[in-house]
Amino acid sequence: xxxxxxxxxLLAVVTGAIAGLYAISLLVTVARDPLRVEPFLxxxxxxxxxxxxxxxxxxxxxxxFLAFDxxxxxxxxxxxxxxxxxVKAVVEMFLFLGLLFVGxxxxxxxxxxxxx
Amino acid sequence: xxxxxxxxxxxxxxxxxxxxxxxGGTRVRLAAERTVRTRGWVEADxxxxxxxxxxxGHPGPELAAAVExxxxxxxxxxxxxxxxxxxxxxxxxxxxxxxxxxxxxARADVADRLSGMRIDGRPMADRAPDRDGLKxxxxxxxxxxxxxxxxxxxxxxxxxxxxxxxxxxxxxxAGSPSVGRDRPFWSESWLxxxxxxxxxxxxxxxxxxxxxxDGLGRLLSVAGWPDAATTARGLRDGxxxxxxxxxxxxxxVRRIDRSRTLRWLTDGLGVLDDAVARKHGVxxxxxxxxxxxRRWLAETGACVAEFDRDDPLPGQTPAVGPRGLLGIGQAPSxxxxxxxxxxxxxSDLAGARLIVASLDPDLDExxxxxxxxxxxxxxxxxxx
Numbered sequence: 108x109x110x111x112x113x114x115x116x117l118l119a120v121v122t123g124a125i126a127g128l129y130a131i132s133l134l135v136t137v138a139r140d141p142l143r144v145e146p147f148l149x150x151x152x153x154x155x156x157x158x159x160x161x162x163x164x165x166x167x168x169x170x171x172f173l174a175f176d177x178x179x180x181x182x183x184x185x186x187x188x189x190x191x192x193x194v195k196a197v198v199e200m201f202l203f204l205g206l207l208f209v210g211x212x213x214x215x216x217x218x219x220x221x222x223x
Numbered sequence: 224x225x226x227x228x229x230x231x232x233x234x235x236x237x238x239x240x241x242x243x244x245x246x247g248g249t250r251v252r253l254a255a256e257r258t259v260r261t262r263g264w265v266e267a268d269x270x271x272x273x274x275x276x277x278x279x280g281h282p283g284p285e286l287a288a289a290v291e292x293x294x295x296x297x298x299x300x301x302x303x304x305x306x307x308x309x310x311x312x313x314x315x316x317x318x319x320x321x322x323x324x325x326x327x328x329a330r331a332d333v334a335d336r337l338s339g340m341r342i343d344g345r346p347m348a349d350r351a352p353d354r355d356g357l358k359x360x361x362x363x364x365x366x367x368x369x370x371x372x373x374x375x376x377x378x379x380x381x382x383x384x385x386x387x388x389x390x391x392x393x394x395x396x397a398g399s400p401s402v403g404r405d406r407p408f409w410s411e412s413w414l415x416x417x418x419x420x421x422x423x424x425x426x427x428x429x430x431x432x433x434x435x436x437d438g439l440g441r442l443l444s445v446a447g448w449p450d451a452a453t454t455a456r457g458l459r460d461g462x463x464x465x466x467x468x469x470x471x472x473x474x475x476v477r478r479i480d481r482s483r484t485l486r487w488l489t490d491g492l493g494v495l496d497d498a499v500a501r502k503h504g505v506x507x508x509x510x511x512x513x514x515x516x517r518r519w520l521a522e523t524g525a526c527v528a529e530f531d532r533d534d535p536l537p538g539q540t541p542a543v544g545p546r547g548l549l550g551i552g553q554a555p556s557x558x559x560x561x562x563x564x565x566x567x568x569x570s571d572l573a574g575a576r577l578i579v580a581s582l583d584p585d586l587d588e589x590x591x592x593x594x595x596x597x598x599x600x601x602x603x604x605x606x607x
Contacts, residue, residue: 135230137299138333144296147269149367150243150289151378155348159360162353162385 167219171211178207228326231300235324239265240316241273241297243290243368244375246586247398248280249408252375253437254312255279257460260453268371270296275319276303279312279375281399286376289368289396295336300329351384359384366575368396372441372452376586379563379579386571391564397590407587409434413542413549422536428529432472433462434545435519435526438583439479442516445580446488451479469527476524480517489513493566493578503558505547512581546585554588 146153182200189196214220240259244252255277259266267273270293278290294303304319306312322328348360366379376397382390398404406414412427436459444452454475461467479485489512500509507518540550547555559582566582567575 131230135227137329142298142336144271145292147271147293147296148365149373149378150286150293150369151365151367152292153345154363156345157348157362159348159362160385162359162387163357 164220164222167214171214171220174207174210178204228324231326231329232324235274235300235320237264238274238302238320238323239267239272240275240277241267241270241293241369241371242277242279243282243293245278245280245282245286245398246376246396246590247402247404248307248375249585249587250309250405251279251306251312253408253460253463254309255306255316256456258313258316260456260460266371270294271298273297274301274323275316276301277316277319278303278305281307281402283397283399286368286396286398293369299333299336300325301332351389353384353387353389361389364572366579372444372580374441374579374584374586376590377560377579377584379567379575381567381572381575383572388568388570388572388575391567391575393560393563395560395586395589397586404591407554407585407591409437409546409585410544410549410588412536413544416536416538417540417542417550419538424532424534424536425530427536428526428532429462429467431545432523432526432530433459435523436462436472438580439516439519439523441583442512442577442580443479443485445576446485448482448485451475467530469530472527473524476520480520485516486513489516489577489581492570492574493581495562495566499562503547503562504541504551504553505555505558505562507545507547508559508562508582512577515581546583546588554591556584556586556588559584560589 146157181203185196185200189200240255242252242255242259259277270276274297276290276294276297282290294301300323302319302322304315306315348362350358351361353359362383364381364383366373366381368376368378376395378394378396380392380394381388405411409430412422412430416422416427436455440452440455440459443449443455458468458472458475461471492512494511495509497509500506507522508515510518541548542550544555547558549555563579563582563584566578570578
């Protein structure tokens, strides 16, 4: 029960601090509504809407991150028990990593990871 | 309310200035930057960040329109100062700052402003083929006349797909045509010597070192090393006010030269062929970005030995100015502007900014009409 009291107290302090900041900003603000302006293009006018699609190179990197992130999830419990089980566990984990890495190597050789 | 005014005065004590420079306003810009630096203010990156707009020099009509757009994009409380002479610059900066602490004026300013600019009237981006058989959206991005750490009056209109530059075109936003112009500040010593005046070699060495330090300040700021950029600007101001510190300069040169991270960041960007550079009279711009800033550092260090020379500068033509050869018909900065689009195409936006900062064209040279007997370079005044 103690820890809940501490957590609630921290929540109260943080909420109070944020409310205080909002109160100060309401006090010193020059205008009620924020200013609506066009995007800053060094003083020139924009030619088109700025919404645009990203190049696929970012998606490739994101997918690889996600794959290895899932692999990391398997590594966390493995790290706890590897010392008890011994060499067998190490070999299995490295085989798993190797299989994942074969995919990355293929993508690399095919040029999917080229940046510019 | 008293508390409100006190908070506002406290905030106005440290404004974030945005410095907009017109070609021909170099002296004023140096005075304004010195004021800002000695008072410990941090410069703003853009109008949303800024409290104080400092306009240096006389902007021409297109550049003045750009300044007005930037002014309209600045949220209140805001203040602006127009400075045309270097002597009164510090006072005008102070006047501008005091204008920020005025609460009733800030409220009145807000009430006057036109609300709701045309935000949703723009067409969506068109698509064009990119590499790998993809079609990506085409964005027209100007690295424009009013930008932090950017040569004054230059607009580089980029066509960008997915943050890689596909096309580039440089454009000059000139100063006001009705105002008589002085010689370009950075090449002044050599132009005066060629005109027959007596200029000491020490003065010329100081001017060259200050020009390189100015360029280095911009490059280091763009590369993400603001501490070194401030040091460079402090050394530049010291040189121009006569309080040069040669040990300071040597220490700075050694520190930047040793930086492996900066080399790693700038290696291989914007390579200009040695032969091409020499043919066009800009030998200092050969190589990649690393070669250019290392050359600046080496020349600055070499100039230190010549600060105390009293002998007159030989008024030869062509003279070797800080950016290239002066007097061969076209100003070196005009050549740099011609070469710039070719170097920038293919790099990403950060690379493009580093390349421009390393070439550092001085648009005072381009818009000035007295080029040691050469033709004035044609300027395309703004417009789209």
